[in-house]
Amino acid sequence: MNQDIIKVGFIGNPNCGKTTLFNAYTGANLKVANWPGVTVEKKEGRTVYKGQEFLLIDLPGIYSLTSYTMEEKVSRECIISEDVDVIVDVVDASCLERNLYLTLQLIELGKPVVLALNMMDIVEERGMEIDLHRLPEMLGIPAIPVSARKKTGLEILMHAVAHHKEYAKQGPFIHHHSENTRHQHNHHTEYAMVYDDCIEDKIDILISQFDKKYPDMKNKRWHAIKFLEQDETVMRQYPLEMKALAEHNYEKEIINEKYDFIEEVIEEVLVNKSRKEECTDKIDRYMTGKWIGLPIFLTVMALVFFLTFTVGDWLKGYFEIGLEFVTERVSSILRLLGTNPMLESLIVDGIISGVGGILTFLPNIFILFLALAFLEDSGYMARVAFVMDDIMGRLGLSGRAFLPMLLGFGCSVPAIMASRALEHRKDRLKTILVTPFMSCSARLPIYVLFSSMFFGKYAMLACYSMYLLGIVIAILTAYILSRIDGSRAEQSLLIELPEYKAPNARTIAIYVWEKIKDYLTKAGTVIFLASIVMWILLNFGPQGYVTDITQSFGSLIGKAAVPIFAPLGLGYWQIVVALISGIAAKEVVVSSCSVLFGIQNITTAQGMESFVATLGAMGFGAANAYALMVFCLLYVPCTATIATINREVGSKKLTVQILLFQLAVAWSVSFIVYHIGKLFLL
């Protein structure tokens, strides 16, 4: 049966739910993301319906079939080639006018096209209706309502694909064109998209030329249209000596006529359109208003922030209790089993405390993404880009970059993941670079400990100054970088503002689950390894397994690195090791200090007193403490963040460069702060 396999190409506009539909069939774990062109590489999957096997190909999300971008070229070549028998054009039914433009281009390609009307549920929610009888009549292709999210209509769609494979010819067409065409052919019975006589005449001339010169050419009409559009690929592949025709570029006329026809289709097919649009306009009067837009956005973000940290931390408390319980249980079980202490230490101190510590952040992440999914699905997120565009533009960043930076106060991992919403790679890299400078919640314990030890009643102020410093450094970095690469006055935002809708619980659940899964799997594996590495460094030395931390490799490394940290007032090997251990997770700096200096209950008043005394004896004063806080704010982020950066930039070299840059910034700023601090604080 293998030779009869039907090859189906899935294509559609960005954000039309194409990948979700593809996943509904194949069950493959493809990434569903939000910026245009997420599936740049070709992805394939198989499905069987009534004994018929289908090979599904997921093509990039594109708006048109020109050949100006890589995505368009890939899709076009794949569809024209033998790789595709039937095209499934996935269309966001709630945005038919925009989506049908690609549909018309696909129909012109001459291969069997089946229209999958996705998001019909949203159409209903908005009180609109689509005439499913009239639409196929006008386009000459079957139109199947589906819901990728609810997994409805999937079998009918494949049924239509299997059937429609036989009918390469489209039609019949029933149009109500009133114009009297003087054209010799009555194309309206043959093609869905018929141009005005002037263009049709030229198409005829070109087809007759192609007939002579390239008799084997398939679908000469499409090639003729592309020739009139002066499409580079077609003109190079099939050159014609047609100076008169080649001189003028008919692309604009062809686009206009396609949209004119779409207007005609929409008029006849879509019922109740205008009502909801007015509603969106009313909301937008506030959301994008000159004076009120920004305050609304700040309020919304404050709310998201508040929820993440109040509700999130509240849940986090329970996670911590659970973790403690697990730790105790595991160690008592291990002891019962008579496991050797080394293995026990690895499992309890290494893996559970490392991986578990990160898992306790899950509630924060969950709430944060729940709120974001809500904003995204309702259609508000695109407005944020508009509201913030001018301010961010001055910093050389796109309006959309504001969100990741704000999220950075919570946790750098979701913040960097949120940078995916940015369209241009340059913007994304810049945002990823500066986001870790926004002080994440994990760094707070460090500030609290050291500022309350050394700054007394000014402790709060010292803490707060860290947040401010982080923002200033992030803004400065973005500004300087933009000055260097000259993208300061870019201001070429181009983003669709979808209509507002009530968020769909299922979409939100899928969105949040995707993110949580990402966090658990990807970050989890890395943290698992990092925890083991950290444990080995602190528990093994040249003599093998050591219980005394000063004999460990960690301390040796710390001692070796002391000269580098001495100019910052941090030239103490314990501090250096604590900082290195902080790469696993920032909170670890505090717990490492307690282990390294042998002080128990470091957060109690007594603990702090003896810690201050110990540090004081070493010559570590307020200026040193402040330099340490600054360094913790700015230096290399935690492993989870590093892993996320690596995943998002997709290059180890670039990741290392970003880390080195952050280290350099941390070193220089701490150096300056330490030396200025010494003048005032000692």
Add this chain to the structure above:
Amino acid sequence: MRLKEGKDNCTYIVESIDMELNLERRLEALGLTPGSRITILNNDKKGAITVRFRGTRFALGKRIADHIMVGEDVA
């Protein structure tokens, strides 16, 4: 006149777009061609504007809005 100079809730006809080819093509593929109608929804700020064309709302950066020439819609 430039699109950026247009008034809220007014519809204009696009006369020309003068930008780097890539951006121009992108706009055209979205249906913003010479001769097409564009309605300004919000041009209150100094920078970006929001518009509607071909049935969809878009936010356009200031640079784009400055490089689209439009004329009054006579209809």
